[in-house]
Amino acid sequence: MAAVFVLLTASACAVEPDEDGGGDDAAEDTAGESTGEEGTSEGTDTEVGTDTDTETSTETGETLATISGVVTDMEGAPLPSPVLQFCGPIDESGLPQSCLPIDVEADGGWIIEAQTLGLWSLKFIHVPADGRDFTGQAFQIELGEGDALSYAEPPVVVPEVAGLVDLSGASGEVDVELEGGLRLNFDPENTLTPLFTPAEAVGALVVDPSHWQLGLPPAGDVAVAWSFTPFGTKVKEGAFGLSIDDTLGLDPGTAVSVYEIEKDNGAYHLVATGTVGDTAVELTQAGEGLHELSWIYVVVD
Known part of the structure; x- marks a missing residue:
């Protein structure tokens, strides 16, 4: 070699x-x-x-x-x-x-x-x-x-998604339901893929922990991780709407933080904080919010 x-x-x-x-x-x-x-x-x-x-x-x-x-x-x-x-x-x-x-x-x-x-x-x-x-x-x-x-x-x-959500006919903001209770809200025309075009489809999967590459992670135990395609799709203005309609196997009242990975430099950015409820994680945007679809990690505080 x-x-x-x-x-x-x-x-x-x-x-x-x-x-x-x-x-x-x-x-x-x-x-x-x-x-x-x-x-x-x-x-x-x-x-x-x-x-x-x-x-x-x-x-x-x-x-x-x-x-x-x-x-x-x-x-x-x-x-x-x-x-x-x-x-x-x-x-x-x-x-x-x-x-x-x-x-x-x-x-x-x-x-x-x-x-x-x-x-x-x-x-x-x-x-x-x-x-x-x-x-x-x-x-x-x-x-x-x-x-x-x-x-x-x-x-x-390198993970692989099982299928894509077609966005080619979307007009205005759409709700996109993905694996593991993850839901995104955004206008496809307000996105930019690595091919310099708006996203015509998006996919994600819950990644098995054996496939995580945490690098230099924030403190706390990772509860779940999602990875996306097209890898590194960004929102041009504002932030992706983010919700998690699942408890992720965590007890009600558990405090969590949600981080994205920046594809350009591998750094973690805090995008939301929340508390696990009876059926979902109640999230509040942190900082600039979710602006890139590469990886999302949910960390137990």
Whole structure:
């Protein structure tokens, strides 16, 4: 397996923030975009906002840490065409200095030999392929000198949804019922997918805990997690309406916090707080609310 050496020059450009403070969604990772034929992807793009001074080098520089692993589907099989990006270092404002494409072998194996330490994120993306609709993974890691991190056993799993909710004929705000009692309310025309278009369909699944990649999580026990496709769909203005019509197996009166994962940098953002009732979780929006459909984690306070 060929190693990818990561060397960032001092002039590497940062990803510019959008109005929500995250990466520029309209300049997202076209490495995850379809070319119009199902199952094909570019696979060579870095995060727009970087320049040609960002290098992927196999010639010079000292390897300070390594990260290796395998990425699979939920059955442990290789994926048709996974895309992996290594994003960082992430600065204090949450912006990754760059996102670099990493080769993934046919068996799902990959390795990174990093020459820059600090806070990074790993981002796994997959376009629809062979009639299958995938979500993704995005999580943070802290790299120290001499680290040799492995994500081989268990591997990183890219979840797959069983079906999609068609939004192509929707007009105005719609209520979308998803697995596990999750309900979203939004206007599809007020959304932006990684393909730079309004969402024409959306899907989600309750992800088995064995497939979670918590990275550097907030304090508390995770009760349930959802992952979405198209992975990283954002609301352009305001927030997605969010409700949970289920107790999640928790006792009435249990206090919970709901976090989203930001795909660009793998960071957690608090989007709601609530209390478990007799039949549902009563939620109150926190901060800017839910603005990105990648992962949602419900954490018991």
